[in-house]
Amino acid sequence: MYVAQVETAATVEHQPVEDPPSMKFAWTIENFSRLNTKKHYSDTFVVSGYKWRVLIFPKGNNVDHLSMYLDVADSATLPYGWSRYAQFSLAIVNQIHNKYSIRKDTQHQFNARESDWGFTSFMALSDLYDPSRGYLVNDTVVVEAEVAVRKIMDYWAYDSKKETGFVGLKNQGATCYMNSLLQTLYYIPYFRKDARKGVLFIDFPPVLQLQLKRFEYDFMRDTMVKINDRYEFPLQLDLDRENGKYLSPDADRSVRNLYTLHSVLVHSGGVHGGHYYAFIRPTLSDQWFKFDDERVTKEDIKRALEEQYGGEEELPQTNPGFNNTPFKFTKYSNAYMLVYIRESDKDNIICNVDEKDIAEHLRIRLKKVQEEKADRKRYKAQAHLFTMIRVARDEDLMEQIGRDIYFDLVDHEKVRSFRIQKQTPFNLFKEEVAKEFGIPVQLQRFWIWAKRQNHTYRPNRPLTHEEEAQSVGQLREVTNKAHSAELKLFLEVELGDLRPIPPPDKTKEDILLFFKLYDPEKEELRYVGRLFVKSTGKPIEILSKLNQMAGFAPDEEIELYEEIKFEPTVMCEHIDKKTSFRLCQIEDGDIICFQKLTPLESETEFRYPDVPSFLEYVHNRQMVHFRSLDKPKEDDFSLELSKLHTYDDVVERVARHIGLDDPSKIRLTAHNCYSQQPKPQSIRYRSLEHLSDMLVHYNQSSDILYYEVLDIPLPELQGLKTLKVVFHHATKDEVVIHNIRLPKQSTVGDVINELKTKVELSHPNAELRLLEVFYHKIYKIFPLNEKIENINDQYWTLRAEEIPEEEKNIGPHDRLIHVYHFTKDSAQNQMQAQNFGEPFFMVVHETETLADVKLRIQKKLQVADEEFSKWKFAFMSLGRPEYLQDSDVVFTRFQRKDVYGAWEQYLGLEHSDNAPKRAYAVNQNRHTYEKPVKIYN
Structure with a gap:
């Protein structure tokens, strides 16, 4: 390692007298790539009598960048309250082209809490370790630091008058703006004269609304507060008093500004919640009314005025003979807005409101609302005189099956309905149908719908001539065993050469069947028509007709299935084509689904090769909206799944969608339908069998699941306990949150040992302890041998700290x-x-x-x-x-x-x-x- 200390003399003469010159320090680090410590310090160097050193994190301080700081070398031995101020720059020298060196400047007041300062993301590690960039040459890095220590102004002992001849103003809590403005004005001598500040009004409005300042911001507590102090307001307000002191000189003083109180608006409660109501005199009479949402009551003037002044109230003494101090309590119901009306404008303001005073668009809207209300009232009053008849036709079946519905035949809520008087003969109703659908009365035959024991709804039988001779009301009572207010019918119309023809006579041997066609390639089910068959006949006898209905070749091989029921489970059985309809228990209104015969070798080509598998899919399919647990308000993606999918099926589909190789790293959380939030506990690995179990919350179904991607498989994670531990550093004023993950049978001692590998201790032999903190109180010090399995970090804070030597x-x-x-x-x-x-x-x-x-x-x-x-x-x-x-x-x-x-x-x-x-x-x-x-x- 090479160290050079150089004084930049060129800047010395330009420095202020009290500030020493800056010093430059060069640090050559050899074998840089072999540094295996998290932190690496330079040798100590001295600037202006203070000891400094450079601190680097060769692999980054929890980032993918080189981290570099200037550190006070002897901070641990300095006296209490020390501080120093320095301007400095740190640089990584480019050893090929010096102009590309990376240099960053900053300044900082160093103290015991912040003894190092610098840059966590100084430069990308990828750039540093790239030999072609010139920062790492022959495995050597050159670091430069230039430090200038500036004089610290001791404001506690500083005497402004002694030092400058001028006196400052004390900051009394966010008064710096006022202080600076006052100093500016003070040193402009011409401004030394009385100032006048206020508001004068040119005129006042006929309706005066006064907002009382009941809510304001408390700077000391950094929160909004409600002012419940007593404020008395008059029944009459004279704004001309004291020779009109509120009016400007050019105001019109011919108007008498005498106001009478009209309304008192009240807030009851505190700043975080409460209730609003009003005391109003609609005609300015002596009678006050309290308007409290839908309830209006008469009130006296004391209740409307005096009790809304606010302030405190004394409770009456229960023992007058004793010298008890009366108990006072704050009144939280008080006026926050007052409405006054000027006496001279009273007749204009409190006037009659005619229809012409209402805007035209409102009159039209209100008239429409009233007409609709009258229609609903009349409809309800006459409901007992009418019957609702819903008529389903082949066209409805054709339109709905395969689009809106797949099971049964029709959704009766979507077919044409007729509101007919109960006394109307049914034959007259048929004439109404003829007008609506263009089908002559003689060509109409109506069938009664019936609900079966398996909860399906099918046409049961045609109406008899005797029944059609009755009135609509009589027919409903005879045919409707469920006593429903509606009468549901199926209109049978036979087509011959594209024109309606009279329906054929029906004998006891004739059975009306409905047919659906399934296409496994398109995964499509549609209605293709109906046929009458003989109960003694066999399905094989109608295959050619079915092929014709489907548009197949006459000799196409097809498979037949009977759609029996769909709730709570789908029941769709194969039909033996050589067994009679009677032996197959086929009756009027039954549904037969058919499809082309699928060879065994081709079944794998289709997701749902036959009718039963397709109906099972339709019945159980579920569109699930997946949200990331980190963003529980936003849909991330949606998948179409089956309610019968297992836990493994669901996580496999999620993993495939997000491109994750290991589905066991997916953890799911169910949705709370009441809070619209994720449930507090996630779904344990394979704890729920099917998707339907994951989507149920207290008998309510949801279509939302939350997911998260774990760093280890969920089965392995469930064998571990994760604790959120808040570590408080012994000397630095910082809090570090660590998630400690250990086997459930581990002890608190294991947690502390694991934590020691993650945190920075004040000295190598420091001992740690784990505390339980709740509402800012310490409730427990965990013994080292306590098992962690039952420790809860959801409601209590787990705080780790060094045990002080004392x-x-x-x-x-x-x-x-x-x-x-x-x-x-x-x-x-x-x-x-x-x-x-x-x-x-x-x-x-x-x-x-x-x-x-x-x-x-x-x-x-x-x-x-x-x-x-x-x-x-x-x-x-x-x-x-x-x-x-x-x-x-x-x-x-x-x-x-x-x-x-x-x-x-x-x-x-x-x-x-x-x-x-x-x-x-x-x-x-x-x-x-x-x-x-x-x-x-």
Whole structure:
């Protein structure tokens, strides 16, 4: 290694007197590619009396770039509160063409928390290790650092008047803008005269709406708050008072600006929620009305005005003879907006509203709504006088089967319906049908639909002449065993030479059958027609007719199947063509599906080679929308699957779609239909048999699944336990989150040993411990031999930290206590202690006073003197503070008990929680300080 230290004299004479010159440091690193340490430090070099060194990460600091920093070499031995300011540049020298050297500049205030500073992604490792680029030559890298240490202004001891002759203004909380403006105005002497600022009005409107400032932003707590203070408002408001002080000189003063209160709008609740209602005098009479959504009530003036002023209210004393302090409570119902109407315009404002005052488009819309409402009312009132008749035809079957439906024959909701009076003779209804469809009455024959025991719905029998002679109402009552308000019919029309002909006479031997054709190549099912057959006949006798209906050759070999039912499972059986229809139990309304005979050697060419397999597919197919678990609101892709697909089938299809070789690395999570979020627990490997099981949530079906790609197979992962451990560095103010994955039978000691390989310790022999933190309190220190299988990191935070040396050597006259941050939440009138921030342990000695403990706490937390002087210290027991004085002995306050379980007693640090906040744990609604966070998996 070669080190050169050079002073750039050319810049010395141009430096300010108080700033020393910059120094340049060159570091030659040989055998660079053989460096096997994560970090690599240069030799120490001195600039302006301070020791520095360059720190590099040869393989990158968790990135694919070279990481390089400037480090304070002796930071561990410097006194408390040290800091230094430096401007510096770091460079990787191009040893072929110096002009291509990579150099980056920055500046930083170095201190105990940030003792190194630089660039995590200085340059890509691919560029560095490319020999042709000139940065790595003969396995040697040359690093240059130029450092200039600047003088730190000590603002605590700085005297502006002594140094400059001028006096500054103290920043009193975001007052820097005002301070700078006041200084500017002060040093323009001409401006030294009284200033007048305000608002004058040229005129006032006839309707005056005053918004009371009930909601505002609290800069101290960084949140919106509601102001519940008392504000009294008058029934009459005179804006001409005091000689019209609110009016501009050129205002029209002939108008009398006397206003009367018309409405009081009220908000009841807090800043995060509540309820709105209004007190209104519609005609400005003495009677007030409360409009609370759909409820309107009469109210007196006290309720409308005085009770809406806000402020506090005293509860009546129950024991007047005793000297009890009256209890006050804040009223959360108060006025937030007032509406006044000018007296001189009262008659114009409170006027009658005629139809002409309503916009034309609104009149048309309201009239239409009223007509529709009247029609619905009339329809409902006359419903008992009418019957709805739904008529299905061959055209409906042809249109729906294979498109909207596959099972049964028709969706009756989509066929033509007729609303007919019940007293209408059925023959007159047939005339109505003739007008609608153009089919003469004598050519119509209607069939009654019937629901079978297997829940299918088929034409059952034709209407008799006696039934057709009845009224529509009588016919519905006779034929409708389910007492439905509707009458469903099938209209049979026979076609001869493309013209309707009278339907043939039907005997008891005749059976009406419906036929569907299946094409395995196109995966298509369609309706092709119907036929009458003899019950004693055989299917083989109608094969030529079926071939004709399908457009096949007369001698085409076809297979026949009877569609029996589809709920809850599909039942479709092969028909023996040489067995009579009667023996096959075929009856009126049955459905026969047929297809070309598929040779055995050709069956593998089709996904669904026969009718039963196709109907099974249709019945169970399911379009599933898959979403990445990282983006649960967005559909990633969709797959058509079968409800009967096994767990292995589903993950294999997902893996194939995303191009993953190993399906066992897919982990699925079901959808919660109520929260519209992923379920908290993922689906265990092969724990659910079919896709249908994955999509059911409390008897509700979903079509959404979430997926994630694991780095190891799921069966292997399920044998492991993954814990999210938050590591707090002993000296650096940062939090690092690690996911520790170990076998379920591992112990806490194994977790700590694994964590030691991932984190940076303050010294090699440092010992770690694992804590359970909940709502900013420490509830448990895990024993090293405790099994991790039952440890839950979903609701509790698992915090790992180094054990301080003072806790390892606790003497008989020492005590280990809990120390927590807390604040009193004055919002919503709640004065109980609210914990926040990071809790910790502390050793207190027998004779140690609070003053002594405070010094150690300030040093541990590195809090500035000005801020720390505002903190209060209290002994907390069950949430009640007992404030301590500097002379109090802390040791005597705490009982000698197992401190690890004594979280109800602690030393409380009361101060404002002004730090930026982040979620402390998955399901905690408290917050903690926003320290630098790194997440490693």
